[in-house]
Amino acid sequence: MKQLKLIGFVIFLFFLTESLNLPTKPQDVDFSTTQKFIEENVGHITTIAFAQYIQEASFEEAEMLAKAMTEYKDQCLANSTLSQCLKLPQDVLLETICAMEGLPQKHNFSHCCSKVNDERRRCFFRNKKGDVGFLPPLPTLDPEVKCQAYKNNSESFLSNYIYEVSRRNPFVFAPTLLRVTDLIEEMTKTCCEEQDKANCFRIKAETVVRYLKGLSSYQKNVCGAYVKFGQQVLNSIYIVILSNKFPRIEFKELISLLQDVSSKYDVCCEGDAVQCVHGRSKVMSHICSKQDSISNNIKKCCEKKIPERGECIINSNKDDRPNDLSLKESKFTENEHLCEERKADQDIFMAKFLYEYSRRHPELSTPQLLRIASVYDDLLKECCNTENPPDCYRNAESKFNETTEKSLQIVQQECERFQRLGEGDLKYHYLIKFTKMAPQLSTDEVTFLGEEMVTALTTCCTLSEEFACVDNLVDLVVGEICGVNENRTINPAVDHCCNASFAFRRPCFEALGADKTYVPPSTSQGLFTFHTDLCQAHNEELQRKKDRFLVNLVKLKPELTDEALLSLLTDFTNLVDKCCKAEGPQACFNEQVPELVAKSQVS
Incomplete structure (x- = not known):
């Protein structure tokens, strides 16, 4: 939250009027467009935030809050000098939730309402439950009923959808859920015109679910890294992602872009829906304003509207490695002054290494590039304490290759298992493996993890970029196990893998066997009770x-x-x-x- 305090509340008021001074940096030129988008989607943004924080709450309670926040918006647009309009939007939202009669007591979050400012925001964040087994199955409606409900009141229909999806996905970012709402509306409009509505809904819903699952896993993984390991690991992840995706970008431009990305993630991860929309828009505006120096492949994306523009850029293909970029950067292995340069500013030094190595190796996964950086950092710590550091770190490249070879072997073994077992038996393999490794997880969580492993391997094991694809997707499954909240605990061995090193979580899990601390239940608990x-x-x-x-x-x-x-x-x-x-x-x-x-x- 430090970024919010530094920038000040004026820029981030929920509803700015045209008369206020807007930021003048090139990437913020469409700030007013973002603001207009927020104003037009107040109801949905409120529903998202409320349903993610108070997952047990009813749709009627979500509607009441959305109505209250819409009235607040109208008041502030009419008179922005009102005292309540000078607060951060997230604070207004949480104050309104806490003021709803009987709600804190009914849903057990009174302890959060007794706190203020940052502590209150963090309390609501920790209140989120990643395992949503306590919620009923997602309601399924007859296609004709759906179409009639949409025709009768499209706004209420979509609000109900976004409420149900948001409370089952408490860590997904607001811009992603707003995009899901657009996709649901597009699906409904299209399918309600079809003769075979049921089949249309089934096919199109699968696409939306895959889209949501993919981004949910990714966002939870990054937020888990941020919450458990801090800003430095988050920065490293995004240096790798941005350098790997946009290898033409200059280091100075990368650091400037990284500042926008970093300031977005604390608010997005903690569920500040309004600031997250602003943050995403700011990052994408930055990228689009510097297309000449960042990428030639995003022109069409930059012409799209919020939030589709952001999703388009995120899902765009990697740029080709520039022809004049050598495969090796000798200044990190053959420079006699490495130790002095590292000592002068260790963070910048490692950022430059990650940048140079990532843009040269598009074939490697994000986790593998982070592992290489970790190996390099450890090597320099050791070498810079020897009498002849250059002789010591001159073999760094062979250390990188050794680390990559180990990761490659794991991926090859997984893909060979996929080819040997097929989808069905492969899933059973992982259901047994995950349950023995972490029997404390709920049955729903384990079955989800098994399905995600099968999806990762069936998606990647036939591709030319098999290694990066498998390693990236399986790392997301590891992220699902570790979760987002820093106080999540499963068992000593799993907790160690989750918390010791972000880069080496995957190899750590690969080496785990059955949990030796687990005591099974004394009775079968109805396992062998079968009904018709x-x-x-x-x-x-x-x-x-x-x-x-x-x-x-x-x-x-x-x-x-x-x-x-x-x-x-x-x-x-x-x-x-x-x-x-x-x-x-x-x-x-x-x-x-x-x-x-x-x-x-x-x-």
Whole structure:
């Protein structure tokens, strides 16, 4: 929040009037456009923030808050000198939430309302729950009902959607959720004109879900790095990303852009929806104002409107490495004065190394480039304390190659496993692995992680850029395990991997076995209680039940081998198939289940 205090509240007032002085930096020339966008989307922005902070709250309560904030906007547009208009928007929002009669007590956040300023904001942030298993399944409506609801009141229809999506994705940034709202509206308009509405909604919804999942994982991963490791790691991540994506960018321009990116992330990660929209717009305006020196490939993106412009730039392809850029930068391995340069300003020195190495190696993943930087930093710490530092660090390149080779081997093993097992058995492999490694995670969390691993490998293992793709996506799965909040704890081994080193989390997890501190439940907790509803389950739903059965079986019997667990899963599948074909399915279950229980006890 330091950036907000430095800049001052005037620039970031929720609703600036045209008469106020606007920033004059080139990247801020469309500040008023951003402001207009915020004014037009006050209801949705309020709903996002409220649903992410108070996930248990009802849609009606979200609507009440959105109405209150809209009235506040209208008051401030009419008279910006009112005392309530001189507060930061996030403070006004949280004050309004705390003032809603009975709400803090009803949803157990009174302790946050007793705090003020930064402490209150951080308290609301820590109140967010990444595991949303306590929420009911996302409501599904008949396509005709959807279309009629949209036709009757499109604003209420979209608000309800954004409320449901936001409370299930508490760490996704507001601009992304606003873009999801646009995609949902586009989908609804298109599908409601189709004859086969159900199929249209199904196909288009899959695209929206993939889009949301991908950005959710990425944003949680970066915010987890920021919260757990601080600003320096966040800066390193973005030096790599920006240098890798825009290899023509000059170092001075990169640092200038990095300042805008860094000032955006604290507010976005903590859920300050308004400032996050402003921050995203500022970064994208900066990039678009310097296209000649940053990238030739984003012209079409820069012509788009908020928030589509930002998503377009983020998803644009990497620029080609400039022809005059050598593969090696000798000044970091053959310079006799490296130790003096490093000592003069260690942060800038390492930033320059990351910049030069990242723009030269588009084939490497973000985590791998961070690992190389970590290896280099450790090497210089050692070498600069020797009698002849140049002789010591001259072999740095071989150290980098060794680190990359280790990571490459892990990726190759994963892709070979994918080719050998196929999607179904691959998922079972990871469900067993993750459950044994972190049995404290909920069943829903583990099944999600298994699905994400399969998605990563099926997406990447047939691509030419296999290594970077796999390493980047699997690192996001690791980020899901570690979570965003700094106080998240799972078990000692997992916690160590999450907190020891951001760059080396993945290799650390790769080496983990079963959690030795875990004590399984003394009873089966209904695992072997089967009902006829299993027979009504369609293919996808039945598969989910099989996945859940396997995860809960591992939690109950973590000592069993993978082969024994998979054998019991096969027995479960055969039992369901047999009993659902019988004249009396429930009687069949009652008769056959004891045999399955007995086998689980001797396996």
